[in-house]
Amino acid sequence: MKVVKFGGSSLADGPEYEHAINIITADPERRVAVTSAPGKRHDGDIKVTDLLIKYAKAVINDEDTNTLVSQIFNRYQAIADYFHLPADQLASIKGRLLALPKQDYPNDHYLMAAFKAHGERLNAELMALVLNHLGHNARLVTPEEAGIRVTGTPNNASVSPETYALLDRLTYADNELLVFPGFYGITMAGHIATFSRGGSDITGAILARGLHADMYENFTDVDAIYSANPNVIDHPQPISKMTYREMRELSYAGFSVFHDEALIPAIQGNVPINVKNTNHPEKPGTLIVPDQSFQPTDIITGIVSGKHFGAIYLHKYLLNKQSGFTLRILQILARHHVSYEHMPSGIDDITIILDKNQINDSLIDTICNEIQKEINPDRLEWINNYAIIMVVGEGMKNRTGVINDILSPLAEKHIAVPMINQGASRIAIMIGTYNEDADAAVAAIYHRFFAN
Numbered sequence: 001m002k003v004v005k006f007g008g009s010s011l012a013d014g015p016e017y018e019h020a021i022n023i024i025t026a027d028p029e030r031r032v033a034v035t036s037a038p039g040k041r042h043d044g045d046i047k048v049t050d051l052l053i054k055y056a057k058a059v060i061n062d063e064d065t066n067t068l069v070s071q072i073f074n075r076y077q078a079i080a081d082y083f084h085l086p087a088d089q090l091a092s093i094k095g096r097l098l099a100l101p102k103q104d105y106p107n108d109h110y111l112m113a114a115f116k117a118h119g120e121r122l123n124a125e126l127m128a129l130v131l132n133h134l135g136h137n138a139r140l141v142t143p144e145e146a147g148i149r150v151t152g153t154p155n156n157a158s159v160s161p162e163t164y165a166l167l168d169r170l171t172y173a174d175n176e177l178l179v180f181p182g183f184y185g186i187t188m189a190g191h192i193a194t195f196s197r198g199g200s201d202i203t204g205a206i207l208a209r210g211l212h213a214d215m216y217e218n219f220t221d222v223d224a225i226y227s228a229n230p231n232v233i234d235h236p237q238p239i240s241k242m243t244y245r246e247m248r249e250l251s252y253a254g255f256s257v258f259h260d261e262a263l264i265p266a267i268q269g270n271v272p273i274n275v276k277n278t279n280h281p282e283k284p285g286t287l288i289v290p291d292q293s294f295q296p297t298d299i300i301t302g303i304v305s306g307k308h309f310g311a312i313y314l315h316k317y318l319l320n321k322q323s324g325f326t327l328r329i330l331q332i333l334a335r336h337h338v339s340y341e342h343m344p345s346g347i348d349d350i351t352i353i354l355d356k357n358q359i360n361d362s363l364i365d366t367i368c369n370e371i372q373k374e375i376n377p378d379r380l381e382w383i384n385n386y387a388i389i390m391v392v393g394e395g396m397k398n399r400t401g402v403i404n405d406i407l408s409p410l411a412e413k414h415i416a417v418p419m420i421n422q423g424a425s426r427i428a429i430m431i432g433t434y435n436e437d438a439d440a441a442v443a444a445i446y447h448r449f450f451a452n
């Protein structure tokens with residue numbers, strides 16, 4: 001059995017929907033389809049999820065919502081029209097959209113989560129309707145019914161373990177196709193909470209594990225995962241096969257094509273992942289497999305830069321002699337619910353790298369003030385434009401000289417390297433640099449390893 005997930009770009013309009021439906025119905029093993037919300041149809045277009053965020057904000061601010069509701073509904077209507085779906089079949093979708101402001105939410109964060117989740121919820125409903133209209137036996141199954149339970153914050157939830165026991169109870173008929181909305185689950189208190197952005201990949205992986213799939217196919221708008229972001233490097237080399245660990249390192253730092261958290265359920269269930277193109281399903285795509293059986297052919301599998309980082313740099317003489325020093329800094333971060341990404345340190349210096357998505361300027365000021373008061377460092381600095389380059393490959397494990405091949409093209413381009421972290425993971429080398437140099441650094445390293 002296969003679980004297939006279609007990204008927003010693959011369900012953006014009628015023709016894309018048709019490709020997705022042809023894929024679902026071409027292989028009887030494809031029994032479970034996970035939908036994202038309709039994505040961008042062209043450059044400059046707005047994803048339905050972003051329209052729903054605007055809708056939620058307008059409701060919170062007590063502003064007029066008519067135009068937004070029409071804009072959102074029209075996206076579903078256009079797809080339904082493409083398949084000549086009878087107009088009355090869309091009444092429930094319209095009704096749910098209009099009812100969103102009338103529900104009770106514990107606070108505005110939950111309101112936001114519920115609005116956002118409806119991009120996928122309504123798209124799954126529409127997909128099931130279209131499939132039935134075309135003569136297929138499809139059924140909408142929601143996270144509420146299937147038991148996708150989540151914990152954590154309403155807009156950045158994580159799956160709860162009991163989900164898997166609940167999924168074990170889900171039954172379906174032999175010839176039945178299940179259509180699931182991605183991106184959200186239900187809290188213990190019964191409220192909708194979403195995963196982080198791009199999180200429909202996570203739902204697909206949870207279902208692949210929970211329903212014991214043989215394969216998780218993730219359909220998107222590129223032929224494969226490439227060894228560098230195609231928006232940074234022209235026609236980068238496609239990756240035919242890589243390990244879970246490689247993908248996790250790469251997606252964490254910015255291979256946005258597959259959500260880094262989505263790997264965990266797949267790893268736990270030992271389900272291989274195949275990333276494929278909705279517009280070219282005949283192409284093999286990229287296979288992501290467990291680590292044991294893998295024989296790498298290249299030294300480097302991929303290079304990526306993440307520009308969403310900032311760093312607290314701290315200098316204090318004899319820092320290495322003080323016990324509990326790092327603990328006190330981490331306690332300050334924990335008090336503000338801020339997690340750190342990396343913490344390279346020297347005898348008198350420490351750099352704490354943070355994901356900027358979880359902080360704002362005023363929180364940084366507060367944290368720096370508390371560190372100054374508690375630790376009294378000789379120097380304390382917030383570096384706002386920190387970028388991380390990850391160079392990843394199972395093939396570098398037993399090689400010597402790789403670091404030299406990574407650093408020399410950077411030196412030739414006069415790119416500053418304020419941090420190197422090698423050894424923590426045997427398959428990845430992490431280079432700290434500044435945002436403005438990040439793309440040039442990726443290009444320089446890419447061309448050294450993949451020029452020919």
Ligand SMILES: Nc1ncnc2c1ncn2[C@@H]1O[C@H](COP(=O)(O)OP(=O)(O)O)[C@@H](O)[C@H]1O
Pocket residue numbers: 006007008009010036039198219220221222224225226227228229230231254255256257258
């Ligand atoms: N290394 C990479 N390989 C392939 N695509 C990448 C890579 N890095 C970034 N991307 C981008 O990821 C996009 C697909 O991810 P996303 O937009 O989340 O897809 P979907 O809408 O299918 O969920 C591609 O169009 C491409 O621009």
Ligand SMILES: N[C@@H](CC(=O)OP(=O)(O)O)C(=O)O
Pocket residue numbers: 006007008009036037039047049050119182183196197198199200201
């Ligand atoms: N629609 C949600 C979740 C998602 O996974 O979307 P996509 O498949 O388009 O990346 C978002 O935009 O974040």
